[in-house]
Amino acid sequence: MSPLELIRLALSRLRRGRVRAALTMLGVVIGVASVVGLVSVGTGTTARITQQLSSLGTNLLTITPTGFSNGDTTLTLDDAKAIAEVPGLAGVAPEIQTQETVAASATNTTTTSVVGTSAAYAKVRAYDVWQGTFLTDVAVDRSLRVAVLGATTASNLGLGAEAVGTQIKIGGIPFTIAGILQPKGGAGFANPDDEVLIPVGAVQKYFVGGNGARSVGVSVADDADMTSVRNQISELLRVRHGIGASDTDDFSIFDQTQLLQAASTITGTLTLLLGGIASIALLVGGIGIMNIMLVSVRERTREIGIRMALGARRRDIQSQFLIEALTLSVIGGFVGVLFGLLISAGIGKLAGWGFIFDPGTIVVATVFSLAVGIVFGVWPARQAARLDPVVALRFE
Amino acid sequence: MSLLRLDHVGRRYDMGDIQVHALRDVSMAVEPGELVAIVGPSGSGKTTMMSIIGCLDRPTSGRYELDGKDVGSLGDGELARIRNRTIGFVFQSYNLLPSTSAIDNVATPLLYQGVGRRERLARAGAELERLGLGHRLTHEPTELSGGEQQRVALARALVTKPALLLADEPTGNLPVHQGLEVLKLFQSLNADGHTVLLITHNPEVAESAQRQIHVLDGQIVDQGIAA
Numbered sequence: 001m002s003p004l005e006l007i008r009l010a011l012s013r014l015r016r017g018r019v020r021a022a023l024t025m026l027g028v029v030i031g032v033a034s035v036v037g038l039v040s041v042g043t044g045t046t047a048r049i050t051q052q053l054s055s056l057g058t059n060l061l062t063i064t065p066t067g068f069s070n071g072d073t074t075l076t077l078d079d080a081k082a083i084a085e086v087p088g089l090a091g092v093a094p095e096i097q098t099q100e101t102v103a104a105s106a107t108n109t110t111t112t113s114v115v116g117t118s119a120a121y122a123k124v125r126a127y128d129v130w131q132g133t134f135l136t137d138v139a140v141d142r143s144l145r146v147a148v149l150g151a152t153t154a155s156n157l158g159l160g161a162e163a164v165g166t167q168i169k170i171g172g173i174p175f176t177i178a179g180i181l182q183p184k185g186g187a188g189f190a191n192p193d194d195e196v197l198i199p200v201g202a203v204q205k206y207f208v209g210g211n212g213a214r215s216v217g218v219s220v221a222d223d224a225d226m227t228s229v230r231n232q233i234s235e236l237l238r239v240r241h242g243i244g245a246s247d248t249d250d251f252s253i254f255d256q257t258q259l260l261q262a263a264s265t266i267t268g269t270l271t272l273l274l275g276g277i278a279s280i281a282l283l284v285g286g287i288g289i290m291n292i293m294l295v296s297v298r299e300r301t302r303e304i305g306i307r308m309a310l311g312a313r314r315r316d317i318q319s320q321f322l323i324e325a326l327t328l329s330v331i332g333g334f335v336g337v338l339f340g341l342l343i344s345a346g347i348g349k350l351a352g353w354g355f356i357f358d359p360g361t362i363v364v365a366t367v368f369s370l371a372v373g374i375v376f377g378v379w380p381a382r383q384a385a386r387l388d389p390v391v392a393l394r395f396e
Numbered sequence: 397m398s399l400l401r402l403d404h405v406g407r408r409y410d411m412g413d414i415q416v417h418a419l420r421d422v423s424m425a426v427e428p429g430e431l432v433a434i435v436g437p438s439g440s441g442k443t444t445m446m447s448i449i450g451c452l453d454r455p456t457s458g459r460y461e462l463d464g465k466d467v468g469s470l471g472d473g474e475l476a477r478i479r480n481r482t483i484g485f486v487f488q489s490y491n492l493l494p495s496t497s498a499i500d501n502v503a504t505p506l507l508y509q510g511v512g513r514r515e516r517l518a519r520a521g522a523e524l525e526r527l528g529l530g531h532r533l534t535h536e537p538t539e540l541s542g543g544e545q546q547r548v549a550l551a552r553a554l555v556t557k558p559a560l561l562l563a564d565e566p567t568g569n570l571p572v573h574q575g576l577e578v579l580k581l582f583q584s585l586n587a588d589g590h591t592v593l594l595i596t597h598n599p600e601v602a603e604s605a606q607r608q609i610h611v612l613d614g615q616i617v618d619q620g621i622a623a
Contacts, residue, residue: 005507016495306491309452310552311480311508313473389452393491 001316006323013324021328024292027285028332028372029339032365034278036340037347039361042271044344044353049263053256055184056192057126059090059220060256061230063237065212067250073212074241074250077200080216082240086232090219091120096203097214100171102196104157112153113195114170116203124217125192132164132179135199139178143201147175151183152193170196173206226255279368285332286372293325293380304384305392318385325377326370333369337362397464398425399560399591400449405458407444418444420614421458426593428559431586432620433594433605441614443564446595450483450562451475463559480508484553488565490545492537492552498524499533502552509556523551527581543574550581554590561585561592567601579604 014021063083065075080094096116103109121127122134130151139146147170149159157168159180167174175198184192204210220229230253237243237251297304304317312320345355407419419441426432436442447453448460451467454475460467463482467475479485492501502520511519521533527547537545546566553561563582567575583604586592594605602608610618 001507001510005513008513302491303493306493307504307508308476309450309479309485309491310505311476311556313476313508315473316476316508390447393452393487 001319003323006319007327009320010324010327014327020292024288024328025332025335027288028282028329028369029285029336031278031282031285031372032333032336032369033339033343034281035275035368036337036361036365037343038274038278039271039364040340040344040356040358041347041351042267042274043358043361044348044351044356045270046264046267047356048351048353049267050260053260053263055126057124057217057219057256059223059226060124061218061220061226061233062254062256063216063218063233063251064214064254065251068212072210073214075213075216075237076211077213078211079237079240080213082236083216083218083233086229086236088221088225088229090221091123092219093117093121093124093217094200094213095121095215095217096200096208096212098203098207100196100207102153102157103169104159104163108157110153110156112150112156114203114207115195115197116200116208117197118200120219121197121217124219127184128182129179130182131161132177134179135197136178140199140201143199143205145173145175145202145206146178146198148179148181148197149177150181150191150193150195150197152191153196154180156194170198171207175202223257226257230255282368282372286329286376289325289328289373290376290380292328293321293377294383296324297321297380297384300384301387301392301395304387305389305395308387308389309393314385317387318381321381321384322374322377325380326373329369329373329377330366333366333372336369337365340365398461399428399430399463401425401461402449402455403459403461405448405455405460407441407448407453408456417614419448419455422611422614422616423458424609424616424619426560426591428591429586429589431583431592431594431604431606433596433602433608434611435596435599435602435608436611437597440611442595442597442611444614445611446562446564446593449560449593450485451478476508480505481556482559484556484558484561486546486549486553486561486563486566488568490537490542490549490569492545492548494538495536497534497536498529498540498548498551501537501548502555505552505556520551520555523555524548527551541574542570543577546570546574546578547581550578554585559591561590562595563592564595565597566594567596567598575601 063075065073067074077094080092084092094117098114099111100114101109101111117135118140119135119137122129134148135146147168154163164177164179167176181193218233220226234249234253238249241250243249307317348355402422402424405419405422406417409416409418422445434442434445448455451462454468462478467478493504499517499520502523503516506516506519524530524533527550529544529547529551532540532544540548567578570578579601582592582594594601596602607620608618609616609620
């Protein structure tokens with residue numbers, strides 16, 4: 001019998017038992033829909049995390065001290081100046097941090113992180129200015145009392161575009177607002193939008209003494225040079241700090257791309273895990289198909305006997321039942337993919353990463369539902385084909 | 397040459413330790429164009445004979461030749477092919493496919509021959525037309541009377557133009573007058589050249605045949621005389 005005839009036979013059979021067919025398909029529909037939906041959640045999370053990480057700055061190396069000497073951290077502003085001489089850099093931004101109360105008026109205050117840095121900070125950390133200007137080289141060189149507000153800090157203080165050029169007090173000392181930053185998005189513990197940036201010299205002069213830096217951010221011009229620049233900086237600092245060949249570093253260099261790779265490994269595993277859990281639903285759906293097909297073979301024993309008497313070969317009977325199971329699983333899979341896409345569109349809208357369409361998921365879901373039909377359809381079909389025609393014809 | 401020939405055919409069932417001999421040393425032949433009845437009470441082995449003659453089953457001893465072929469040596473696929481092309485079955489309980497229209501029932505043997513859908517339906521429709529069921533093509537078995545169902549079954553048996561028409565108690569489920577009609581139909585088919593084998597426990601039905609083969613206790617007790 002041709003596949004077309006078998007499909008026609010299967011469809012007319014399923015049309016006669018619509019409710020049963022629909023309920024059997026439902027298992028596959030739920031299985032496939034959850035695979036498609038959950039995998040798209042995984043993909044969306046990955047995209048979101050990657051985007052947030054790259055918003056921290058591209059080609060970024062962050063150098064942090066790992067100890068103290070003479071009451072200061074082991075990384076100094078002089079180190080930052082020396083690092084700036086390394087070839088292949090797009091910018092170097094040292095950071096000194098302190099917590100201060102920032103006041104727009106006597107009653108309108110907020111306590112936030114005040115970071116002393118250089119003009120390169122905007123480039124290194126990938127900030128854009130919304131209003132006014134960023135810290136200028138002149139302001140940094142002269143340690144002027146100018147400040148750039150993060151978007152969250154500005155809104156906490158109720159300051160808008162018109163605030164640029166006005167004065168605020170940081171730890172009681174008046175500063176002029178030079179600019180307000182674009183929000184980066186992100187929230188919680190280390191909100192990149194909740195900070196005030198001032199010239200590094202101003203922090204040393206008014207708030208924290210000493211020469212130690214919290215960190216030095218380095219932006220590398222070409223991402224192919226990441227490793228060589230990293231090695232050069234490492235060598236430079238070891239020489240400057242007088243570290244012997246067998247001693248350990250008193251600083252660490254953190255590579256943004258490593259974090260990206262680690263994150264994508266984690267979210268990849270997460271996606272696999274979600275897909276795996278959803279596959280269990282698909283498995284259960286497949287068992288539902290097998291169950292119904294076994295019942296069907298028993299109910300239709302006499303029909304099988306008649307067909308054999310009329311000249312059906314065992315192969316014909318086996319194909320007929322296998323195609324029936326496949327029809328159930330493939331239609332179920334198709335409907336499941338539609339539902340899965342709806343679910344992922346809905347979740348994408350709620351979570352804010354939009355609709356992520358991955359054709360690979362559809363291919364996988366289709367292959368899976370076909371496989372489910374074959375795996376769980378073969379056994380009942382073989383049962384049907386193995387019947388003895390004489391016994392089957394006598395079956396009541 | 398005989399259409400079918402049984403030579404010392406036996407059929408034994410092994411049920412655990414017990415062996416049941418449903419058929420013992422049966423020898424008989426049917427010539428082309430004959431109308432033969434196999435008669436016997438229930439349990440006499442006539443249904444086993446029908447299963448073997450109909451190639452639904454194989455003998456455990458002896459030799460069965462149909463249309464010159466030794467059936468005992470053939471595989472399942474070959475037997476299915478013989479059932480499909482050489483034999484037309486008519487059963488006591490009609491055995492129509494449930495929830496399947498009369499025309500699709502009649503077309504089913506052609507489906508297993510690989511005949512295309514259009515030609516299948518044309519031939520099935522013509523066969524039903526010939527048996528006076530042209531107005532019942534799309535009715536399902538539950539919508540047909542017993543006599544109509546048996547005529548659909550007959551159409552299904554005839555649609556492949558088989559060499560042998562094999563009928564197992566074809567009138568058993570029918571009221572007397574409908575039964576007589578079906579028997580007349582078999583006689584007229586025989587007159588048209590069909591070879592017909594009736595299996596029955598009913599002596600009156602057997603009377604309609606040209607020759608009666610009496611079976612008792614798994615053995616032939618009377619071959620009858622060929623007309």
